Amino acid sequence: MDRFDRExxxxxxxxxxxxxxxxxxxxxTFGMTPEQLAARVESIVSAEKARIEQELRRPWLRVQTARKASP
Known part of the structure; x- marks a missing residue:
């Protein structure tokens, strides 16, 4: 997500x-209609959701998380 999307x-x-x-x-503020803004927000949220889901599928991430949780 870039700075504009965060804004x-x-x-x-x-x-x-x-x-x-x-x-x-x-x-x-953004040079777009409310409908365009709503579409942009949906696009940003969908992209972030896909990025997070992809990260959760990485096996090395699950291993690192499990190691941190172990005593």
Whole structure:
């Protein structure tokens, strides 16, 4: 995830309790419509989910995690 994607997620999270950002604020901040912003957020979340799932499939990661958990 790059810096721009993080900025998008931070922005969206900051507006969650208010029901989402106003359309004009989204356009001024990111140069996209609310629909485009929503699609971008879905894309970011999907990519991060896939990245995390891929990391969990790495056998060496499971071995390292198991070693850390052992007394």
């Amino acid at each position: 998008i997620l931070d922005y969206v999270r900051s507006w969650v309790c208010y029901g989402g950002p106003p359309a004009d604020a989204v356009m001024m």
